[in-house]
Amino acid sequence: MNEIRIVRIHNELLGTYGDQGNAEVLAFRAKFHGITTTITDVGYNDSLPTNGDIYLLGGAEDAAQLLSLEALQRGDNLEILHFAIERGAVILAVCAGFQIIGNKFWANGKEVDGLGLLDVASIPGEKRLVGDVKTISTVLGLELTGFENHMGHTILGPTAQAFGKVVTGNGNGDGKFDGAVSGNIFGTYMHGPILARNPELADLLLTRATGRKYAQITDPLALKYATWRRKVIK
Amino acid sequence: MRLKLSILIAKLAGTLSKRVLRKSGETIPGRVLLALYPHAISILSQNRKIICVSGTNGKTSTTKAIVEIISKLGSVTTSPSGSNLDRGVAAALMKKSEYAVLEVDELHLPRIISEAKPAVVLLLNLTRDQLHRMHEVKRVADKWATASKSAPETMFIGDVDDPFVALALDSANQSLRVSFGGRKHLDGAVCPSCGVYLKWSRNDYKCTCGLTNSNPNELFEAGTAAYRNAVLANVVGKSLGGKAIAIDEQALERSVDKDYKGVKAKLRLTKNPASWSEALNSVSGNDVLLIVTSREVDGIDTSWLWDISFTQLSGKRVIVCGERALDIAYRLHVEGIEVELTSNFNEAISKFAKGSHVHVLAAYTAFHELVTA
Numbered sequence: 001m002n003e004i005r006i007v008r009i010h011n012e013l014l015g016t017y018g019d020q021g022n023a024e025v026l027a028f029r030a031k032f033h034g035i036t037t038t039i040t041d042v043g044y045n046d047s048l049p050t051n052g053d054i055y056l057l058g059g060a061e062d063a064a065q066l067l068s069l070e071a072l073q074r075g076d077n078l079e080i081l082h083f084a085i086e087r088g089a090v091i092l093a094v095c096a097g098f099q100i101i102g103n104k105f106w107a108n109g110k111e112v113d114g115l116g117l118l119d120v121a122s123i124p125g126e127k128r129l130v131g132d133v134k135t136i137s138t139v140l141g142l143e144l145t146g147f148e149n150h151m152g153h154t155i156l157g158p159t160a161q162a163f164g165k166v167v168t169g170n171g172n173g174d175g176k177f178d179g180a181v182s183g184n185i186f187g188t189y190m191h192g193p194i195l196a197r198n199p200e201l202a203d204l205l206l207t208r209a210t211g212r213k214y215a216q217i218t219d220p221l222a223l224k225y226a227t228w229r230r231k232v233i234k
Numbered sequence: 235m236r237l238k239l240s241i242l243i244a245k246l247a248g249t250l251s252k253r254v255l256r257k258s259g260e261t262i263p264g265r266v267l268l269a270l271y272p273h274a275i276s277i278l279s280q281n282r283k284i285i286c287v288s289g290t291n292g293k294t295s296t297t298k299a300i301v302e303i304i305s306k307l308g309s310v311t312t313s314p315s316g317s318n319l320d321r322g323v324a325a326a327l328m329k330k331s332e333y334a335v336l337e338v339d340e341l342h343l344p345r346i347i348s349e350a351k352p353a354v355v356l357l358l359n360l361t362r363d364q365l366h367r368m369h370e371v372k373r374v375a376d377k378w379a380t381a382s383k384s385a386p387e388t389m390f391i392g393d394v395d396d397p398f399v400a401l402a403l404d405s406a407n408q409s410l411r412v413s414f415g416g417r418k419h420l421d422g423a424v425c426p427s428c429g430v431y432l433k434w435s436r437n438d439y440k441c442t443c444g445l446t447n448s449n450p451n452e453l454f455e456a457g458t459a460a461y462r463n464a465v466l467a468n469v470v471g472k473s474l475g476g477k478a479i480a481i482d483e484q485a486l487e488r489s490v491d492k493d494y495k496g497v498k499a500k501l502r503l504t505k506n507p508a509s510w511s512e513a514l515n516s517v518s519g520n521d522v523l524l525i526v527t528s529r530e531v532d533g534i535d536t537s538w539l540w541d542i543s544f545t546q547l548s549g550k551r552v553i554v555c556g557e558r559a560l561d562i563a564y565r566l567h568v569e570g571i572e573v574e575l576t577s578n579f580n581e582a583i584s585k586f587a588k589g590s591h592v593h594v595l596a597a598y599t600a601f602h603e604l605v606t607a
Contacts, residue, residue: 012423016362016370021540021565028568044423044431061370063429108429130366131534147535149365191537196564225564 004030004037004209007052009097010068011041017149019058019094021193022202026054029195029202032217035210044071048080053209054090055081057097059150059191062107065096072100072115081117090184090209091117094194095150098122098179098187103157118187119157120180125173127151133171133190134233135164135178137201143167144198145229146190148178154189156180163188168233184208197229237277240270241328248325261314263328264321275320278327279350285335285470286350288343288378289358289399291509292463293318295486296358297337299464303471303479308332316602320345333474340374341367344381347388355382356470357392357399358463362421362541363506364533371421375401382406391470393462394447395419397439401426404445412469413450414462420507420541459512460486487516490605496588499523501604504595505532507541513595514546521592522550523582524573525600526558532597536561544569555582556600579604 008023027037040049044067048055060068072078085091091101099105102120104113111123133148144164153173156162163179163186164171171178171189179188186205188194195202199222207213248263267274285304287297294316301312311331313322318337323346326336338346340360347355357378360371368374375398382390386407392399394411396419403409404427416437425432428443440446454465464481471478489502504510528534536558544566552573554563563573576582579600586592596604 015541016421017365017535018537018540021537021568024540024568061372061424063372064424066429067424067431128369147366147537149369149535191535193537193540196540196568221564221567225560228560 002036004035004053004206005049005051006037006039007049007055008039008041009048009055009057010044010071011058012043013064013068014058014060014097016061016064017059017095017191019056019097019191019193022056022058022092022094022195025193025195025199025202026205029199029217030206032219033206033214035206044068047075048072048077050080050083052084052089054092054205055084057091057093057100059095059097061096065100066107066112068096069100069112069114078115081115085117085183085185088184088208088211090205091186092195092205093118093185093187094191095148095152095189098189099152099154101185101187102154105152118180118182118185119160120154120187121157122152122154125151125153129170129173131169132233133169133178134167134230135171135190136167137164138162139181140200140204142198142200143230144190144194144201145226145233146188146192146194146197148189149191150189152189154180197226199223199226237271237274240267240274243270244328261317261319261321261325264317264323264325267324267328268321273349274324275327275346276349276351278324279334282331283333283474284350284352285333285474286338286343286346286352286355287336287358288338288340288355290340290361290363290506291512292358292459292486293337295460295488296356296463296467297335299467299479299486300356300470301335303467303476304333304335304474307474307476310335313337318342323350341377344377347381347385351385352388354389354391354470354473355385356466357390357402358466359393359396359508360398361396361419361506361508362538364531365538366533366535367530371398372424372426374398375426378402379405389473391466391473393466394450395437397422397432397445397447398426400445400447410452410469410473411450412452412454412466413447414454414465415456416447417456458483458487459508460484487512492604494583497583497586498589498591499583499594500591501594501596501601503598503601505598507538510542510595514542514544517546517550517593517595519591519593520550521586521590522547522552523586523592523594524552524554524562525556525579525594525596526554526562527556527597527599528558529599532599539565544571547571553582553585555579556597
């Protein structure tokens with residue numbers, strides 16, 4: 001594979017917390033591996049591209065989250081996502097996006113059915129969870145850092161495993177775990193953007209998307225930034 | 235009687251804090267007054283005309299411009315610079331005057347409206363800012379709309395090119411809708427009134443529920459944020475019988491010129507994607523210093539740096555400092571712009587040659603420290 005197609009889903013709706021940067025970091029890291037990338041922005045009225053390698057969703061407020069869900073349930077979009085998962089494409093969904101790809105979530109005071117791509121369900125908590133988060137990723141065996149700002153409590157079903165074990169912050173609401181993983185589908189509450197704060201995760205997503213193992217990247221600034229955040233978040 | 239005594243004690247506390255603790259003493263009197271007399275704001279607002287100014291960006295400079303206009307009509311008191319929470323409002327109102335022009339924080343505005351019963355409220359704009367405190371823009375907009383609905387005696391003036399401002403104006407009994415011919419809004423994809431996908435055609439929006447920036451009461455040419463704020467200040471002045479002042483964009487963009495051992499610095503406040511974009515458009519020359527801090531007033535989350543395009547800085551010499559210097563350094567790195575990392579302002583500014591003109595874009599804490607130093 002010589003080109004990776006990154007699909008940024010509904011950034012106009014799911015772009016409240018800077019998560020659009022995840023696409024830029026992926027493209028930037030890919031360059032080090034000699035892979036070219038394209039970033040396709042999908043708008044509310046657009047159909048999803050059928051040939052994406054990495055699909056990204058970000059955080060949003062309730063009304064925007066519901067519009068995004070409605071658009072993803074429209075036409076062939078959900079089928080396109082199911083097909084993408086079957087052929088091994090990667091999905092990274094943050095915060096509101098994480099809730100959307102789950103089975104159920106609450107928005108504007110009502111429970112709605114999500115896309116059902118990840119075996120999780122979210123309910124509203126009593127207070128807003130805001131602040132730095134540090135976890136130990138179950139997939140990478142590495143510390144991950146980010147910033148959370150949400151009210152969701154997310155409960156994992158039997159076919160999803162937690163994405164990270166919480167060291168600092170709340171994650172899925174219980175202060176024990178953050179996010180969920182199933183195959184190449186990743187969900188998390190971490191903004192930052194998460195791939196800017198944790199470049200190793202960006203590399204993992206590229207590896208998963210292409211099925212290739214890449215040589216380690218030397219980018220001292222990326223490492224310095226990631227290491228510093230891991231150190232200062234106690 | 236108790237109120238007078240409370241004011242006396244509050245003033246004394248302010249003086250003590252200035253003389254003894256050598257603090258600025260700006261918020262102390264207001265804090266003490268509200269602690270001793272919680273209803274002080276509503277009582278002190280009686281028998282005078284109150285004008286409130288709120289919005290994400292431009293509050294301080296627009297408030298100053300309105301003070302200039304109103305001071306020709308009668309005696310004016312105003313908020314201590316940048317002190318826009320309830321205590322700043324209380325401190326301002328301790329002085330007797332015919333008019334009070336108050337800068338009010340977005341989240342504190344509803345309380346101030348219900349207590350001070352202002353004659354005029356000017357709503358400048360509402361964009362993403364300090365997400366850890368404000369959370370989503372829509373949440374603040376809903377509070378504004380509820381507040382404007384419950385203040386039938388107040389005239390709400392605002393820039394309806396911002397859909398969140400339009401929502402508050404639509405909810406008000408009396409409003410004056412100003413437009414600058416429309417412009418894009420970073421958070422404008424969803425109608426804040428009814429929640430559907432907001433229909434934009436170029437720079438104008440029109441929702442099926444009726445929310446729109448068309449049919450303004452007053453239409454002006456498009457321009458910079460500083461220009462728009464000057465126009466809005468004049469519209470507020472006119473509504474109270476004041477005479478318009480000339481538009482000084484430099485004064486309104488809140489930039490300050492300083493000299494650091496021969497290095498000429500133009501300091502500018504940049505605190506969120508909207509103000510960064512405005513400031514980046516004004517950067518000329520080759521030398522740029524960026525300062526990113528993340529105290530409570532700056533916003534403790536820096537994710538929003540990824541919502542800004544820094545391409546205007548490409549090819550320039552960029553030096554960064556501040557406690558979140560690494561955040562912006564890495565953000566620019568990914569955009570293909572390499573910067574020099576420094577550990578503090580003195581080190582950063584000393585890297586520029588004598589006689590050079592440096593654009594300093596600084597977060598709130600850093601900007602405030604440099605301006606008052």
